[in-house]
Amino acid sequence: MRFLRVGPAGNExxxxxxxxxxxxxxxxxxxxxxxxxxxxxIAATRAxxxxxxxxxxxxxxxxLGAPLARPHAVxxxxxxxxxxxxESGSPPPTVPVLFFKTPNTVVGxxxxxxxxxxxxxxxWEVELAIVxxxxxxxxxxxxxxxTHIAGYTISNDVSERAFQLxxxxxxxxxxxxxxxxxxxxxxxxxxxxxxxxALRLRSWVNGEPRQDSTTADMIFDVGHIVWHLSQFAALxxxxxxxxxxxxGVALSGRFPYLxxxxxxEVGIDGIGRQRQVMRSA
Numbered sequence: 001m002r003f004l005r006v007g008p009a010g011n012e013x014x015x016x017x018x019x020x021x022x023x024x025x026x027x028x029x030x031x032x033x034x035x036x037x038x039x040x041x042i043a044a045t046r047a048x049x050x051x052x053x054x055x056x057x058x059x060x061x062x063x064l065g066a067p068l069a070r071p072h073a074v075x076x077x078x079x080x081x082x083x084x085x086x087e088s089g090s091p092p093p094t095v096p097v098l099f100f101k102t103p104n105t106v107v108g109x110x111x112x113x114x115x116x117x118x119x120x121x122x123x124w125e126v127e128l129a130i131v132x133x134x135x136x137x138x139x140x141x142x143x144x145x146x147t148h149i150a151g152y153t154i155s156n157d158v159s160e161r162a163f164q165l166x167x168x169x170x171x172x173x174x175x176x177x178x179x180x181x182x183x184x185x186x187x188x189x190x191x192x193x194x195x196x197x198a199l200r201l202r203s204w205v206n207g208e209p210r211q212d213s214t215t216a217d218m219i220f221d222v223g224h225i226v227w228h229l230s231q232f233a234a235l236x237x238x239x240x241x242x243x244x245x246x247x248g249v250a251l252s253g254r255f256p257y258l259x260x261x262x263x264x265e266v267g268i269d270g271i272g273r274q275r276q277v278m279r280s281a
Contacts, residue, residue, distance in 0.1 A: 001046060002187035002272075003032050005065040005150075009108070012065035015057060016045050017187070023054035030071040032188065034238025037133040037150040038228065065108045067153055067188040068131055073235045074101040074182060074228060076157060078172065080219050080244025087252035096220050096228050099172040101157070101182050106240070109185035109274035113158055114281040115260050116178045121161035121256040122278070125245035126211050126266035128196060129155035129224055131188055137234035138237040142223030148235070149226060151190045153243045156183040156203075156266045156274055161251050178281075179233050184240065187274040195272050196222045201246060204265040209254060211266075213246030 004022075005012035008167075014025040014032045025045065029036045040202025048054050078097035079085040085092045092168065115122050157176070164175025196215060204209040215221075220228070225243060229235060249258045260280040267273035 001049065001193055002189055004067050004185070004187050005032055005057045005069065006062040008063060009065065009111070012069070015059060016049070018049055018056070021056055022048070022059050024057040025092040026052070030124045032067060033069040034236060037131070038129060038135075038237035040110045042133070042150060047239065061270040064110055064186050066106050066184040068184065068238060068240065069075065069187065071103050071106060071238050071240045074103055074105065074227055076101055076176065076233070077220065077244045081213065081217050081246040082219060082246035083217070084245055084249070087247050092219055093204060098229070099176060100276055101173070102177045105182035105186050107180050107182070109154070109183050109272075111183060111276065112181065113180045113264070113276045114178065115258060115278050116160055116163070116281050119160050119162070120150065120257060121250070123159045123161055123250045124203055124205065124210065124258065124264045124266065125157035125159060125249055126201045126268070127157050127195060127242045128153040128199060128201065128215055128222075129153045129184065129244050129266060130226065130243060132226070132235045132237055132239040133134070133191075135232040135234060135236055136226055136241040139227050139230040141154070142221070145226035145230065146191070146223045148223065148236070151188045152194055152196055153185055154190050154268050154271050154274055155240070155264060156264065156276065157242050157245060158182065161257070178230060178244045183276055187229065187272050197272055200269045202267050203248065205255065205258070209219055211246050211248035216245060217246060220257050
C-alpha cells in the first residue's frame with residue numbers, strides 16, 4: 001500500500017495505490033496530512049481496500065505532489081553515515097546532529113529544483129525520510145519511538161554548500177532552505193509495510209551513478225532518531241524527519257556540483273524513485 005497525492009501544485013488530491021491499482025481517497029479525507037495520519041487514516045484505508053470500498057481512478061500523466069501535505073516541520077539529521085561524515089571532513093557524530101529545513105522547501109518528486117542566484121555549490125543528497133504519525137515527546141525508548149512513525153518516503157536534501165558552510169555563522173540551514181530544496185516522494189509507505197533498517201539508497205546525476213548504500217549503514221537508526229529528538233522537542237503528526245545521506249555527494253570533491261540543466265535522480269528500494277531537472281532561479 002502506497003499513499004500519493006496527484007494534481008497541480010496546491011491542488012493535489014489524495015490517492016492510494018495497491019497491487020498496481022490506484023484508488024481515490026478524496027471522499028475519505030481532504031488530504032494526506034497530520035490529521036489523516038493521527039486520526040487512523042492508514043488503518044481505515046487498509047480496511048476500505050480489504051472491503052473493496054474504494055473507487056479506482058486513472059492518474060496516468062498527472063503530476064505527483066509530495067505525498068504529505070503541509071508538514072509542520074522538517075527535521076534533518078546530519079552526517080548519519082560514517083563514510084559521508086568522512087568525506088565531509090568530520091568524525092562520525094556521537095549524538096544525532098540536528099538542523100532544520102523550512103516546510104516551503106518541500107516540492108513534488110518530479111518538480112524542478114532551483115539553483116539559487118550566485119550558487120556554485122548546489123549538491124544532492126538521497127535520504128530516507130520518516131513521517132511522524134503520533135505526537136512524539138519524551139518517549140521512553142527507541143522501540144517505543146517506532147510506534148509513533150506513520151511511514152517512510154524519499155527525500156532529496158538539496159544543499160548549497162557555500163551557503164551552508166562558508167557563510168553559515170555556525171548553523172547549516174542557510175544552505176538548506178532555498179525554495180524547492182526538499183523534493184519528497186513519490187509515495188508514503190506505511191511503517192508496517194517496510195523494513196527501514198535494510199533499504200538500498202541510490203542517486204544519479206545525468207544518468208551517472210553517485211550514491212549507492214543501505215540504511216543498515218546509518219549510525220543512528222530510525223527509532224533512535226525519533227526517541228532522541230523527543231527528549232528535546234515535540235514531534236507532531238505529519239512532521240518529516242530526514243535521516244541523513246550516504247557518501248557520494250559533490251562535497252566529497254569527487255564529482256562536480258549541479259548546474260542548470262542537470263538531471264538528478266534518487267531512489268530507495270520499496271518506495272520508488274524521483275527525478276528533478278535543475279533550473280536557474
